[in-house]
Amino acid sequence: MSDDERRRPLADTTPFPDGLDERLHAQLTFLVEVDRLKTVLRQSPLAAADRRENDAEHSWHLAMMVTVLAEHADEPIDVGHTVQLVLLHDLVEIHAGDTPLYDSVGALDQEAREAAAADELFALLPADQTRLLRAHWDEFEARRTPEARFAKAMDRLQPLLLNWMARGGTWRTPGVTADDVRARKSVIADASTPLWAAARRFIDEGEARGWSRPGG
Template sequence: MLAESCPLPTGLDRRLREQLTFIVEIDRLKTVLRASPLAAADRRENDAEHSWHLAMMVLLLAEYADRPIDVGHTVQLVLVHDLVEVYAGDTPLYDAAARVGQEAREQAAADRLFALLPADQGARLRALWNEFEARTTPEAMFAKALDRLQPMLLNWMSDGGTWRTYGATADEVLHRTAAIGEASSALGDAVRTIVGEAEQRGWTRTSA
C-alpha cells in the first residue's frame, strides 16, 4: 500500500485511519493510463480523469435516460466503477487479448481494495461496483452507457483514436457500444450518427 511508505500517525482514530489509507491508495488511479487519447492534449487519459468526466456527463445528460434515474446514485456508480483498476489495470475495449481473464482480475482487485476500508464502507463501495457490473438497475445501465459514450467522443476528437489503433470496424464499434442504446434511445441514435460519419471519414474500417 502507498501509505506504508509514510505511515499515517498511529494516534489517529482507527476508522479515520482506514479511510485515509484508502484515499491515499486510490491515488494510484491517476497513474492508470487508458487507451483513449485526450481531446485537449497529446497524451492518453488516465482513469481518474475518465471517472471525473463520467460524473460530469451524468449531471449533464441524465435527461436522456429512457427510465428515470437517481442522479446522485449514478454519480456514485461512475466514481466507483474503475477503482479496481488501481490493481487490475485498464482493459482497452477493442483489445480482445487483454479482455481474457479480465473478470477474474477485477474481482480479485475488488477483494483486495475494498477490504482496506471500514467494513460498512467497504461493503457499500463493493455493492456499488457490483451494481455497475451487473447493469440491472436504470442507474447502472445509464452509467455503463456513458462509460461507452465518453471514449467514443475522445475517439471522434482524435480522428478515430482507438478505433484506428485496433482496426475496429463500424459494426464492431456499434456492437461494443450497444449498452448506450439500451439505456438511452436518444444517445443510441447519436452514436449511430457519429459512427456512420466516422466510417465515411475513414476513421473506422469499413464493415463487410
C-alpha cells in the same frame, strides 16, 4: 517496483500520525490508495492535449456526463447514485490494469482479475463501507438497475466523443471495424434511446470520413 511493493498500501510508505481514530485511519488509507488511479493510462486520447487520458480523468469525465446528460435516460435515475457508480467503477484497475475495449485476449480473464482487485482494494475500508462500495461496484458490473445501465452507457459514450475529436483514435486499432465499434457501443441503447441514436450518427459519420475501417 516489485509486485509486493505495488500491493503495499501507499499510506504505509509515509505512516499517518499516531492516535488517529481507527475508522478514519482506514478511510484515509483507502483515499491515499486510490490516488494510484491517476497513474493508470487508458487508450483514449484527450481532446485538449496530445496524450492519453488516465483512469481518474476518465472517471471525472463520466461524473460530469451523468450530471449533464441524465435527462436523456430512458428511465428515471438517481443522479447522485449514478455518479457514485461511475466514480467507483474503474478503481479496480489500480490492481487489475486497464483492459482496452477491443482487446479480445485481455477480456478473457478481465472479470476474474477485476473481481480479485475489488476484493483487495475495498477491504482497506471499514467493514460497512467495504460492503457498501463493493455492492456499488457489483451493481455497475451487473447493469440490472437504471443507474447502472446509464453509468455503463456513459462509460461507452465518453471514449466515443474523445475518439471523434481525435478523428479516429482507438477506432483505428488494427483489426477493428466500424461494425466492431457499433457492437461495443450498443449497450448505450440499454439506457438511452436518444444518446444511442446520437452515438450511431458519430460512428456512421466517422466511418464515412475514413476514421474507421468499413464494416463488413
